[in-house]
Amino acid sequence: MAGARSVGSLPVPNVQALAEICNGPDEHIPERYIRPEASSEEVINNYQGDMAIPIIDLKKLLSPQSSEEECVKLRSACQYWGFFLLINHGVPDEVIANLKRDIVDFFSQPLDTKKEYTQLPNSLEGYGQSFVFSEDQKLDWADMLYLHVHPSDSRDLRFWPTSPASFRQSIDAYSSETKSLALCLFEFMAKAVGAKPESLLDLFEEQPRGLRMAYYPPCRQADKVMGLSPHSDAGGLTLLLEINDVQGLQIKKDGKWLSVHAPNGAFIANIGDTLEILSNGMFRSVEHRAVINPNKERLSAALFHYPCENIVISPLPEFVKDGKVKYRSISYLDFMKQIFTQQLDGKSRVDTLKLDQ
Numbered sequence: 001m002a003g004a005r006s007v008g009s010l011p012v013p014n015v016q017a018l019a020e021i022c023n024g025p026d027e028h029i030p031e032r033y034i035r036p037e038a039s040s041e042e043v044i045n046n047y048q049g050d051m052a053i054p055i056i057d058l059k060k061l062l063s064p065q066s067s068e069e070e071c072v073k074l075r076s077a078c079q080y081w082g083f084f085l086l087i088n089h090g091v092p093d094e095v096i097a098n099l100k101r102d103i104v105d106f107f108s109q110p111l112d113t114k115k116e117y118t119q120l121p122n123s124l125e126g127y128g129q130s131f132v133f134s135e136d137q138k139l140d141w142a143d144m145l146y147l148h149v150h151p152s153d154s155r156d157l158r159f160w161p162t163s164p165a166s167f168r169q170s171i172d173a174y175s176s177e178t179k180s181l182a183l184c185l186f187e188f189m190a191k192a193v194g195a196k197p198e199s200l201l202d203l204f205e206e207q208p209r210g211l212r213m214a215y216y217p218p219c220r221q222a223d224k225v226m227g228l229s230p231h232s233d234a235g236g237l238t239l240l241l242e243i244n245d246v247q248g249l250q251i252k253k254d255g256k257w258l259s260v261h262a263p264n265g266a267f268i269a270n271i272g273d274t275l276e277i278l279s280n281g282m283f284r285s286v287e288h289r290a291v292i293n294p295n296k297e298r299l300s301a302a303l304f305h306y307p308c309e310n311i312v313i314s315p316l317p318e319f320v321k322d323g324k325v326k327y328r329s330i331s332y333l334d335f336m337k338q339i340f341t342q343q344l345d346g347k348s349r350v351d352t353l354k355l356d357q
């Protein structure tokens, strides 16, 4: 593969700056950003009834009176959707508001200021783009700032912006306040299928977490470009925050794209590949993408929860019903390496690990 790297992205133009140049209705958009699939597949915008994304209430999960009922909903959400909205999650409004403000402020700074945090070769962290493997690969209409936020010794402060001045503090507070959320969800997910809570908790207890903040510039020809290519998330669980209330996330449901939007203050939670394998396919890691708004910029922040680095990802015995193991085992490090060396051409990563039934 031309230009392949072990990790990190090839450098590509800054999209926010590009969008400012080609912002007319007929302006030429460079060929590498033209994505026919952005408008060629069916999208459902007003979903209702069975097509409404499940809403999980953390307060209800934690309350002895309602926990069992909410656990049933959680199980069904993880099995059939792989996505759910998480409400009453307990992360203070102020912590979320501060993070949102600072992310907006960061991306609205001059390019030269943001470039001080540019990704280095062979590193994913910093300001730039994710997953650009080759010179001829189509490109997404977005810029990103990716940081390891936990554990604290994984932080590389070279990439942590000092402007806006409160940014580091806001990310740190957000990281602390979300710390127990995913573990709590893992615990209930295990309980929901009759497995011991430790079965998942033990694998995620060190909680490596990364925060990917994305800036999707508007594009007058939004139907020609793609904000974030279809993908599934590699880790265990992702908690997504929509920063400025502009819709753009779409998830694959029964072969169609479904627009998903979080009401103010809710998280959009989704199962990642690692959890699909650990749960022997009981929980689904679902393909999703982000599209572009013609008039408004969109910002989001995805908090990825990874398992401990030294584990082998393999279906957990408690999730294997009828003795049928559906995935082959792979060390977590090898699994992550694949992300940077393999172009899957539309195939899902977990599919490559599925055993023939």
Ligand SMILES: O=C(O)CCC(=O)C(=O)O
Pocket (backbone or CB within 6 Å): 212, 214, 228, 233, 240, 248, 249, 288, 289, 290, 299, 300, 301, 302
């Ligand atoms: O921005 C979004 O809505 C989606 C982000 C996402 O899927 C990701 O960062 O993996």
Ligand SMILES: [Fe+2]
Pocket (backbone or CB within 6 Å): 231, 232, 233, 238, 288, 302
């Ligand atoms: Fe994602």
